[in-house]
Amino acid sequence: MQPRPPLLPEPARRVAAWSAVALLVTAVAAVAIALVIIFQSAVTPVLLALLGSALLAPVFDWLNDKLKLPRALAAGLTCVALVAVVGGAGYIVVSALIDTGDQIVESVRQAGDWIREHVGITGADDLGDAADNAKDLVSKWGDNVASGLLAGLSVLGSLLATSVLALLLTFFFLKDSDRAVGLAHTVAPHHAEVLEAMGRRAFEAISGFMRGTTFIALIDALCITVGLLILQVPGAVGLGALVFVGAYIPYLGATISGAVAVLVALADRGLIIALWALGVILAVQQLEGHILQPMIQSRTVQMHPAMVMLAITAGASVAGILGMLLAVPLVAAAFGILGELRKRYGSEDADGADGPAVSRET
Numbered sequence: 001m002q003p004r005p006p007l008l009p010e011p012a013r014r015v016a017a018w019s020a021v022a023l024l025v026t027a028v029a030a031v032a033i034a035l036v037i038i039f040q041s042a043v044t045p046v047l048l049a050l051l052g053s054a055l056l057a058p059v060f061d062w063l064n065d066k067l068k069l070p071r072a073l074a075a076g077l078t079c080v081a082l083v084a085v086v087g088g089a090g091y092i093v094v095s096a097l098i099d100t101g102d103q104i105v106e107s108v109r110q111a112g113d114w115i116r117e118h119v120g121i122t123g124a125d126d127l128g129d130a131a132d133n134a135k136d137l138v139s140k141w142g143d144n145v146a147s148g149l150l151a152g153l154s155v156l157g158s159l160l161a162t163s164v165l166a167l168l169l170t171f172f173f174l175k176d177s178d179r180a181v182g183l184a185h186t187v188a189p190h191h192a193e194v195l196e197a198m199g200r201r202a203f204e205a206i207s208g209f210m211r212g213t214t215f216i217a218l219i220d221a222l223c224i225t226v227g228l229l230i231l232q233v234p235g236a237v238g239l240g241a242l243v244f245v246g247a248y249i250p251y252l253g254a255t256i257s258g259a260v261a262v263l264v265a266l267a268d269r270g271l272i273i274a275l276w277a278l279g280v281i282l283a284v285q286q287l288e289g290h291i292l293q294p295m296i297q298s299r300t301v302q303m304h305p306a307m308v309m310l311a312i313t314a315g316a317s318v319a320g321i322l323g324m325l326l327a328v329p330l331v332a333a334a335f336g337i338l339g340e341l342r343k344r345y346g347s348e349d350a351d352g353a354d355g356p357a358v359s360r361e362t
Helices: 010-038 040-066 071-118 122-143 149-175 177-187 192-230 236-246 252-297 305-345 348-352
Strands: none
Touching: 010 040, 010 305, 040 071, 040 149, 040 177, 040 192, 040 305, 071 149, 071 252, 149 177, 177 192, 192 236, 192 252, 192 305, 236 252, 252 305
C-alpha cells in the first residue's frame, strides 16, 4: 500500500511551521510584556540592577581579582562608588539645569518669536506656547505646593524605594554572580551549557552598551559644552548636562538636546552663532558616529538605527521615559541571545562568526 502524498508541498509546510513558531513567540512576548506592566514596581528595580551590574562589573572584577578582596566587600565598595558617582553626577546635572532652566525656556520662547518674524512659519508659535506653558506649570506647581505635598511625597517615596531596592539588588547580583552557572545547572541540567552561553552573551551585550554609551555621552557632553562656552551661548553647562542625559536615548535624545542648544543660541546670540552652534553639534555627532562608536562599541553592540528607533518607540508605549531608557539595552541583550543561538544552531556562516558583536545587518 503506497503512502498518501502530503496535502501540502514542502515549502508550504515550512512556511506553516515557521508561522506557528512566530505566533507562539508573539504570544509568549505579549504575556511577558503584560506581566511586566502588571508587576512594573517590582520589575523596574531588577532591570535597573541588571544595568548597574553590567556597568560596574569591571570595577567589581578588579577589586575581587586584582586586589583579592572578598566578594561581599568588593560588591559593597562597588555600590558605594556607584552611589558617589551617580549622586555627584546627578547633583551636577540637576544643579546646572535648575540654574539655567529659566534661561533656556525663555530662549526657546524667543527663538519661536524670531522664527515667526523672520521666516514666517506660524507653527513656530508652538515653541513660545510650550515655553510659556512650562513656566506657567512651574509657577502653578510652586503656588500649590501645600495641596500637592502628599502626592509629591508619595512619588518621592516611590522613587527612593525603587532606588534603594535597585542598589541592594545590584549588590547581590555582583556578590553572587558566580552562582549563576550553578543556577543554570539546577534549572536545566541537560541544557546548562547553552543557558550559560546565552546568559553570558546577553550580559556582554548589556555591559558593552552601558559602558560604551556612558563614555560616549561624557565625550559628547564635554565637547558640546566647550563649544557652546567658546561661542558664549547662555546656559552652556545646563545644555551640556542635557546632552549627557539625552545620550542614553540613542538618536532621539541627541536630536532633541541638540535642537534645544541651537534654539538657545539663536535666541540669545543671533543667527550666525546659532549656525556655528549647529556646526559644533553636527561635528560632535559625526565624531561619535564615525570614530567613537566604531572604536568603543564595535566589539559589543551594533544595531541598525531603525531597530533602535522601533525599540525606543515600543519602550515609550509600555513604560514612558523609563521604557525609552531600558528598551535599547534589553533589545541588545535579546540580539546577543539570538546571536548565540544562531552560532550554535544556525548555518556554517553563523558558526564562523566570532566576538560578542551583533552585526549592523541583523
